[in-house]
Amino acid sequence: MHVSIPSLVTLLALTGSAPAANAAGEKKPNVLIIMSDDQDRLLGSMDYMPVVQKMMGDGVEFENHYGTISNCCPSRATFLRGQAAHSTNITHVRPPGCGHRGNYDKWRLAGEDKNYLPHWIKKAGYKAEYVGKFLNGYSQANYHIPPKGWDHVDALIEPYINDYSNVVMSQNGERPVQYRGFTATMLIYRLQRLLDAEEPFFLAIMPYAPHVAGRQPPTPQARHADKFADATAPRFANWNPSDEIQKTNSVFLKDLKLMDSEAEASADRLFRGRIRAIQGVDEIIEDVLAKLEEKGQLDNTYAFYEAFPKVHFGKCMQYQDEANEQPFWPVGAENDLGKAYRQPTDNWVSSDKGEPGVPPNAELAGGPEQRHATMEQLMADIHVLTDEETGPLVPAEKD
Numbered sequence: 001m002h003v004s005i006p007s008l009v010t011l012l013a014l015t016g017s018a019p020a021a022n023a024a025g026e027k028k029p030n031v032l033i034i035m036s037d038d039q040d041r042l043l044g045s046m047d048y049m050p051v052v053q054k055m056m057g058d059g060v061e062f063e064n065h066y067g068t069i070s071n072c073c074p075s076r077a078t079f080l081r082g083q084a085a086h087s088t089n090i091t092h093v094r095p096p097g098c099g100h101r102g103n104y105d106k107w108r109l110a111g112e113d114k115n116y117l118p119h120w121i122k123k124a125g126y127k128a129e130y131v132g133k134f135l136n137g138y139s140q141a142n143y144h145i146p147p148k149g150w151d152h153v154d155a156l157i158e159p160y161i162n163d164y165s166n167v168v169m170s171q172n173g174e175r176p177v178q179y180r181g182f183t184a185t186m187l188i189y190r191l192q193r194l195l196d197a198e199e200p201f202f203l204a205i206m207p208y209a210p211h212v213a214g215r216q217p218p219t220p221q222a223r224h225a226d227k228f229a230d231a232t233a234p235r236f237a238n239w240n241p242s243d244e245i246q247k248t249n250s251v252f253l254k255d256l257k258l259m260d261s262e263a264e265a266s267a268d269r270l271f272r273g274r275i276r277a278i279q280g281v282d283e284i285i286e287d288v289l290a291k292l293e294e295k296g297q298l299d300n301t302y303a304f305y306e307a308f309p310k311v312h313f314g315k316c317m318q319y320q321d322e323a324n325e326q327p328f329w330p331v332g333a334e335n336d337l338g339k340a341y342r343q344p345t346d347n348w349v350s351s352d353k354g355e356p357g358v359p360p361n362a363e364l365a366g367g368p369e370q371r372h373a374t375m376e377q378l379m380a381d382i383h384v385l386t387d388e389e390t391g392p393l394v395p396a397e398k399d
């Protein structure tokens, strides 16, 4: 699909009711977004994504894509409402109290979910689905109050989100299910259903990878756990500047000491965990493109890959290397724009107005080596969380 700037910028300014097809009776283009969490653009992770690398070869990049706030929950709220964080008032991952100002419960209790992306999309004649991480705080205690607006939502459930082989998810607020040895099978099954439907669709695929587990490296899918054993974080100019250079900085930066070899090794471990975890995202992009192609809808789908920012290695923090820059790529797009485009694309949806989790069953850590499974295989080995594992629920609200 040829991407033109006006179509991109107005793509989601969807207001008023609209039919599913244009005047010529053609199906309106689908919209698909794959958004990784806490991925950098300039700190090396994209070098380890072969599918993305190939796409970069013949695609276009929007290289002035910034997160307006370098934190995942506020960024998600911004994406969902088309507003900067000072307007969503979701400015932190944690709930209000102790100075924190974010989180799923605040979002829904403030009624921000009455007017946001899926409602607008549906008015425009689209089916709207969301798979993956929703706002922080959507958890085992409130899974039964699912995100409003979507025709179908299949969301990751905290605290079971840090092991990318054994994710726990709830479909539309149903009892959470643990997929043992997670594969993208369910995701591709949903995509297939959407492609077979009459209406055009908007699908948000929101992996949590390569987000870290608290201060620890993330747990990648088992088949990627041993990859890149010798990889180290790139040594940028700002990786580990001398004390003299550091002193010329302001605030806390001026006091950051030279990293010793243990600190460097620890940053390298984190880097390896992240590039292992990101393999699953690269595979999802490949699987999604293959399915769109198989169904002959690649040319009728606007697909984007982008990321939320917030990661730092070494002492790069606050420098250009990690200045909230995010990848933002039309996926699989031939284009006539030239290779790189520098129009700022942050906040591109427009509108008018703790602790690392443990899998429920720690023995299940790790997973099978195969990349794909059939739906039958997937469902034969799920674990439905018990009352004991979900714990007490918050009271359901009256709507």
Ligand SMILES: *[C@@H]1O[C@H](CO)[C@@H](O)[C@H](O)[C@H]1NC(C)=O
Binding pocket: 089, 096, 097, 100, 101, 102
């Ligand atoms: C923003 O959220 C904080 C709590 O996190 C609240 O105290 C404040 O009143 C909110 N501001 C507005 C304008 O709603």
